[in-house]
Amino acid sequence: MPALQSPAALVTLVSGACARAAGCWVRSSSGTSASPSRPAIAAKHPYQVDLKAGKRYAWCACGHSKKQPFCDGSHKTAAPDLSPLRFQLEEAKSAWLCGCKHTKSPPYCDGTHKEEFIQKAELPGQP
Numbered sequence: 101m102p103a104l105q106s107p108a109a110l111v112t113l114v115s116g117a118c119a120r121a122a123g124c125w126v127r128s129s130s131g132t133s134a135s136p137s138r139p140a141i142a143a144k145h146p147y148q149v150d151l152k153a154g155k156r157y158a159w160c161a162c163g164h165s166k167k168q169p170f171c172d173g174s175h176k177t178a179a180p181d182l183s184p185l186r187f188q189l190e191e192a193k194s195a196w197l198c199g200c201k202h203t204k205s206p207p208y209c210d211g212t213h214k215e216e217f218i219q220k221a222e223l224p225g226q227p
Contacts, residue, residue, distance in 0.1 A: 137181050139163040141221045143199030146209035153192040158184035159207035164224065169197040169207070 140163030147169040151157065158171040162179035165172040171184035185206050198206060200213040212218060 137162075137179055139179070139182060139201035140224050141200050141202070141218055142168050143223070144213050144218055144221075146196040146199050146213065148194065148196055150194050151189050151192060153189055156186060156188045157207075158186050159197060161185050161201060161206065163201040169199055 139161055142160065142163040142165070149169065159169055160167075160171045160175070161184050162175040162182040164174035164178035166174065175182050175184065187207060196209040198209045198212070200218045202212045202215075202218065203210045204212065
């Protein structure tokens with residue numbers, strides 16, 4: 101199982117997570133995808149959360165969860181070709197998790213929400 105080194109703690113990706121290098125947003129359930137789905141912008145800001153050591157988390161990658169920034173299973177109907185990023189920390193820490201779903205360092209915020217395309221976007225369920 102791959103491990104990622106972060107400054108404050110070690111993060112282990114749990115099976116089922118899509119590694120999101122630039123442009124990789126899809127884990128297709130059928131193994132094929134005509135065109136890659138893009139996540140919905142859930143928020144124009146990150147979420148500050150206190151994460152516990154040893155607990156498994158599922159960060160919403162589709163943007164449709166009502167329990168942001170975590171997955172509630174909404175991707176199964178709203179974006180079936182996107183999967184949550186499952187992770188577990190070896191050390192407890194406070195973190196800023198991405199709300200715009202376009203970060204290049206998921207599940208952590210990298211400031212992408214400040215870009216114009218995010219700030220001008222309409223959020224799901226809002227006019």
